[in-house]
Amino acid sequence: MAGTSRHDREMSEKASRMLHKTTDPIERLRLQCLARGSSGIKGLGRCFRIMDDDRNRSLDFQEFKKGVHDYGLDVEPKELREMFEKFDRDKSGSIDFDEFLVKLRPPLSNARKVLIQKAFRKLDKTGDGVITVDDLHGVYNAKHHPKYLNGDWTEDQVFLKFLENFDTPGDPDGVVTYDEFYNYYIGVSASIDNDIYFVIMMKNAWKL
Missing domain, CATH: 1.10.238.10 (EF-hand)
Structure with a gap:
């Protein structure tokens, strides 16, 4: 099967190394997820799904904060606010759940x-x-x-x-x-x- 434990280990080590170098809040969140292995981003998505009580597929700042915290990611309060504001482009006070996960994914070549x-x-x-x-x-x-x-x-x-x-x-x-x-x-x-x-x-x- 493609995607072995070796790939997971290599990715986790690489993400952990890069985490110490980047200052971009979204990149830091992405790298913390990837440091958990191939299913890191999916796991964060699951946390958000559980919290989306009204099933409107959007998150306000409190839901976003709780999701990141429940997933055990280490993010400073100021950084959390910066992340949220980067995702909340229209300044509506909420972010689209699916759009958030798409933006969190690392870019892929064609x-x-x-x-x-x-x-x-x-x-x-x-x-x-x-x-x-x-x-x-x-x-x-x-x-x-x-x-x-x-x-x-x-x-x-x-x-x-x-x-x-x-x-x-x-x-x-x-x-x-x-x-x-x-x-x-x-x-x-x-x-x-x-x-x-x-x-x-x-x-x-x-x-x-």
Whole structure:
């Protein structure tokens, strides 16, 4: 599977190093998330979703502050206000939840975006826009997994565990959307400086 623990470790170390050098508040928030691994940005998103009681998909300053605090990120009060104001471009006193997460993602080159799209389309065998256990039959080989080999897990259990890598942290539902898949590879991509290496990794992982 693409996106190994090695990539997570490398990204975490790189983000931690860069954190000491940057003064930009949004970059600092991004790096603190990436220091937690591939699912760092997704995890912060989940915190915000839990707090969005009225389901209006927007956050006021108090909700934003609570989300950052609940996720355990170390941000000074002054920095929090600076971050919020950078995201609140129209000065409405609230920020759009989805727009916030998109801006928090590190930028991706077009070559990387194309590979992520191709990998998702290959896994989404039914073409319904989500990846489920049914999609993985004949696409992902579970029979080499140690827990399948020793009889602990069925093939479908291996598939579910595989999907958890891409699913929203702490809230796996066995259904992976393109956004979840993309967010996962945003994290993996952050540990890889070279486009060519990222392309080779994706092609090898998914036989593209």
